Amino acid sequence: EVHLEESGGGLVKPGGSLRLSCAASGFTFSNAWMTWVRQAPGKGLEWVGRIKDRSQGATTDFAAPVRGRFTISRDDSKNTLFLQMNSLKSEDTAVYFCITSSRSCCYDDAFDLWGQGTMVTVSS
Amino acid sequence: QSALTQPASVSGSPGQSITISCTGTSSDVGGYNLVSWYQQHPGKAPKLIIYHVNDRPSGVSNRFSGSKSGNTASLTISGLQSEDEADYFCTSYTTGITLVVFGGGTKLTVL
Numbered sequence: 001e002v003h004l005e006e007s008g009g010g011l012v013k014p015g016g017s018l019r020l021s022c023a024a025s026g027f028t029f030s031n032a033w034m035t036w037v038r039q040a041p042g043k044g045l046e047w048v049g050r051i052k053d054r055s056q057g058a059t060t061d062f063a064a065p066v067r068g069r070f071t072i073s074r075d076d077s078k079n080t081l082f083l084q085m086n087s088l089k090s091e092d093t094a095v096y097f098c099i100t101s102s103r104s105c106c107y108d109d110a111f112d113l114w115g116q117g118t119m120v121t122v123s124s
Numbered sequence: 125q126s127a128l129t130q131p132a133s134v135s136g137s138p139g140q141s142i143t144i145s146c147t148g149t150s151s152d153v154g155g156y157n158l159v160s161w162y163q164q165h166p167g168k169a170p171k172l173i174i175y176h177v178n179d180r181p182s183g184v185s186n187r188f189s190g191s192k193s194g195n196t197a198s199l200t201i202s203g204l205q206s207e208d209e210a211d212y213f214c215t216s217y218t219t220g221i222t223l224v225v226f227g228g229g230t231k232l233t234v235l
Contacts, residue, residue: 035224044213045170047224063222097169108224109158109217110175117169 002026002113004098009118016088020118022081022098030054030076033107036083038094039117048096050108051081065091088122095119127225128153128214135233141202144230146214147195152225154195158217161190161199164229165210174199201232209234 008020022034033056036048049062051072060072071084081098095117101107129147136142146153146161153159157177162170172181174190177197187202197216201208214227 037224037226044228045215045226047222047226050223061221061223067221106175109156109215110160110172111162111170111215112172112175112181114169114171 002102004100004113004115006096006098006115006118009096009120011121011123012088013124014089014122016122017084017086018088018120020083020085020096020098020120022083022115024079024081024098024100027102027113029074029079029081031104032100034072034074034081035099035107035111036072036081036096037099037111038092038096038120040091040094043094045097046094048083052107085120088120090122093120093122127218127222128216128227130212130214130227130230132228133231133233135235136201136204137235138204138206140204141200142204142232144199144201144212144214144232146197146199146216146227148197148216148218148225149195151220152216152218153192153197155219156217157192159190159192159197160215161188161197162213162215163208163210164213170213204234206234208232 003025005023035050051060069087073082097117099111161174164170177192178190213229218225
């Protein structure tokens with residue numbers, strides 16, 4: 001069974017750091033481009049960033065609000081995706097989801113695999 | 125403010141059809157046939173119901189259909205059922221630094 005499970009969320013003070021993890025199973029993680037999106041309380045979803053697979057250089061792209069503060073990495077040996085969040089702001093408060101597509105055609109547009117999300121609260 | 129514009133809410137009675145619009149620009153919705161729609165029930169992760177404008181993943185009811193005209197995409201749900209009551213949001217691939225843009229979401233109420 002395909003499964004994505006995020007962890008690592010919690011309460012952090014403004015300016016602080018947090019590292020989220022996403023454990024994947026049931027599909028060939030090493031081939032997948034993985035994406036992070038977030039959803040602030042009562043708001044819509046927002047694309048955060050994406051990492052390609054190693055054959056594509058594991059290159060990353062980020063949304064403007066998080067560029068320079070967030071990094072994405074992957075450990076294919078452990079089927080795990082990471083989101084390192086630094087210099088956190090109150091506006092980063094959201095549920096963070098790791099997502100991907102089961103179809104190689106659609107890694108950047110049709111996300112049929114979602115975790116349940118992990119809540120990040122940035123507050124003093 | 126979301127990049128793609130959706131109505132905040134729509135409603136319909138069981139058995140009726142409703143349509144939700146998703147308006148973007150020529151840089152996203154109008155420029156690519158890469159519009160997707162998702163259904164999200166409270167407290168749950170979103171579920172992909174339409175991709176590439178009008179394709180359905182396996183297991184998704186054929187009561188859900190998608191279309192696009194210019195910079196506006198639409199999701200139509202026919203034969204409304206109570207379990208269709210949920211939030212629906214659209215996404216599109218886009219040019220520029222942000223690869224994917226989202227709509228703000230539409231709350232569907234089945235009367």
